[in-house]
Amino acid sequence: MTNAAEKTIYRSPMAELRALKRQDLAGSIGRVRAILAGFSDPLDLDAAGALLSGQQEQSTLAGIAGLRSQRLAVLGSSTLDTLPNLLAALLLRDGVVAQTRLAGFNQWRFEVLSGGALLRDHKPQVTLCLLDDEAVFADIGDALDMSEVEARLARFAGELRDWASACRSLSGGRVVLTTIPLSPLRLARLIDYRNRARLASAWSAMNAAILALSAEEDGPLVLSLAETVSVAGASPFASHRLHHVAGQAYCADFLKCVAQELATVVKANLGLAKKCLVLDLDNTLWGGVVGDVGTAGLEIGGSYPGSAHLELQALARDYMRQGVLLTVCSKNDDANARDALANHPEMLLRPDDFTVVTANWQPKAENIRTQAKTINIGLDAMVFVDDHPLERDAVQSFLPDVTVVDVPDDPAGYAATLAAGNYFNLLELTEEDRQRVAMYRAEAARTELQSESLSMDSYLAGLQSRLTIEPLNELNKGRIVQLFAKTNQFNLTGRRFTADDIIAAELSVFAARLSDRFGDSGLIAALAISKAEDGSAIVENAVMSCRVFSRGVETLLFALLLKAARAQGLPSVTGRFVKTAKNSQFAEFYSNLGFTAEGEDGFRHLLQSLPETPDYLEITEGAEVFHGI
The missing domain is CATH 3.40.50.1000 (HAD superfamily/HAD-like)
Structure with a gap:
């Protein structure tokens, strides 16, 4: 790039973006994100996203430290070609590289029912299905027969439930559905107000039933597009010409709002919600x-x-x-x-x-x-x-x-x-989220105690810390998955397990809760463990909240794991440390516990000399939980 004295004056932000792409995309990523943040017009976002979505650009972006990647899929019943570009631009400005695959026109059913390669091979972490009202009316023989229409609408949410379940089985990721806007032409073809009211009522009931799918266990996430319509500020529908010529159901402004909603979901899925x-x-x-x-x-x-x-x-x-x-x-x-x-x-x-x-x-x-x-x-x-x-x-x-x-x-x-701005949106509000403010107030009290203590040992002893260890269960699953998604500093491999990952990989997952005389810190650590063919325990990843750094929790958890492995006669415990943009302070974690480096990023403990357990931490429950690995 040129120095300050040679700074190029570009005709437009888009011209500068093109130049940065040609010259040094990786080295200019900060400026690229700033340019993207300045775009609001959907046409500019579409063009910028297309510029950055080529195979070479995707490869470059995926290799930039500090950026997160997410595999996405978009399916629908109309032309949605701009959505992947919009997502690419909107997510990259927030530090996420969107690797998006788009299904063919009106292939939303076929891709799932046929076990299509888009889902099976790409394994999207988030899949959006955006339908228009044609997806509903396509299976109605007589659109003027209100009894037939009402019966069809009453069934549609159940059909979407089954579709979403099959989609999730194929992809292993999160499925996002939306409510479906009713186009004015559908309503206007009815010339009597009684039947118009019946259609509007049945349509509202159908959308309410679709929204209710979110409340079901393992159900899809559902976006209410009524709010998206209001944000777009106009009709969500494309012009009649675009509808006929290009099969496009929705206008650019509306698709931008949908992309913004999905980008928020993706960031929440990655644990990037603001705090x-x-x-x-x-x-x-x-x-x-x-x-x-x-x-x-x-x-x-x-x-x-x-x-x-x-x-x-x-x-x-x-x-x-x-x-x-x-x-x-x-x-x-x-x-x-x-x-x-x-x-x-x-x-x-x-x-x-x-x-x-x-x-x-x-x-x-x-x-x-x-x-x-x-x-x-x-x-x-x-x-x-x-x-x-x-x-x-x-x-x-x-x-x-x-x-x-x-x-x-x-x-x-x-x-x-x-x-x-939806800055704080979460996929699911956990009890730990609700208690976060109290937890941070308690942390302030701990900081005050530390400033008054004569030594770190007296400070840690004065906390009167109590640790509870428990296996994965339905009550703690949401928080454990959130912890894997959100934790960046004490995250030994950077691997972020979803609920489906945990089940599919047949992992043994454990969690730890910490409390002290100032309050309850909640569920603050999680370990995912598998077994090698020789019987060794493999720490697939371990994460811990930054709130409890330097309190000995991580040392105690691994000491108990090593003790349990030796008691069961396992040959060793192995783990990996994969450096990320934020975890470098724990590069020596395994070495400090007596593990020996093995290969590029691996570590092995032969269980001969075990680390000491901190005596200022009381284990109130679960001391033997690792004997179940």
Whole structure:
């Protein structure tokens, strides 16, 4: 690339993207992602995605450290050629390389019922099936016979359930269905209002039944396209000409919104949901500047604009109740900020709702970086909301990993803009998610104890830690899968097991819970173990939450595993350490436990001299659980 003095002026962002692709795609990935983030028009996203989806480009992107890959499949009943390109652009800007396969036109049934190669060989981790109303009406003999139509619509959700189950059996991944919009022409062909009402009612009931499939055990994930239609801001349907000439049921803006929804699902599937909402105070959480008008003069609740600021607080509170961490980052006097949070009668959010409150006159980027270290999360897990465009721009410039919400000038749109980002969406809300805020508050108390302790040994002993070890079961499966998906630092191989992976591979999977005198940290570690032909135990992967680093949990778990393996007469225990962008601090983990390096990334323990177990950890349950491997 050229240096600053020779910087090329490009005609357009797309021209620059083409140049970066030709010159040095891998070396320019940061700039490539920034360009993609600037695109909003679906035609630009389509073109950019197509530019980056060639075989050579896919190979280059897959080899870039720090990017995650995900195999996807798209099936449907109409032309969906733009969806893979849209997904490629939208996901790459968030650090995910989409390896997408598209089924042929209206081949959604055939691909599954025939055991087609697209699913069987590609093994997509996420499969989307996007249907239009022709998929329903194709099997109706007389569209004017409302009894026949109602009977067909009543059966369709059950047929989709069976289809999704067969699809999942082929792919082994997650299946995503959607509700189905009813095109105006379907309704307009009925000339009496009674039958129009019957069709609309039956169609709504069918979509409700499709949505209900998500609640079934191992059921598909279902997206409600009513919200997608509202976001698109117009009819979801393609022009009549495109429908007839190209078989395209949906317009570009609508397909972009569908791609955004699926991109959110993919990121959640990879454990990339954001964890922390960073909030400004003056003219963001409340109207007015507290240093000027005092606590009593702030606009919160009541009429506009106070109602808009209260709406943002209510949204943040609901996020917090579902496990999202809240912090304050405000240029303010600390005493003024805390007084308003604690004493204004209309405040929904109080000081105890925030994991960290930072009110000073330092640059906000500096304060956010400090908050991330204090909470022990990555900057890429943080979302920043501030009314001032200069503050937003500064944070985006100095901390590009932080997601900065471009809120409008009018506070009436703050909450809706934040919610539309779907930054915190999860595939499933676990009990650990709900308890996350309490867990991080307890972690702050632990940090305070550590600062007061004379030594690390006295600190660890003072925690009075208790460990419970348990095998995989229906109650802990969701959290275990989430832990494999989300954990980056203590993740010894980078392998991310899904629920289907665990079953298909016939793994022995174990989990550990940790509590201490400050509270319950929940399920914080998981191990997946298989058996070699010679009887050796193979640690396929081990993951542990960053909340409990340096507390001896990982050492105790492996010490118990090695002890159990020797007691059962196994010849050895083996494992692998595969370096990723974030796990390098644990490169010596196996060596420190007495394992011997073997091959490129393998380690073997011959069970002769076992590591000592930390005496400051009490095992309250499951000490013998590894004897079941």
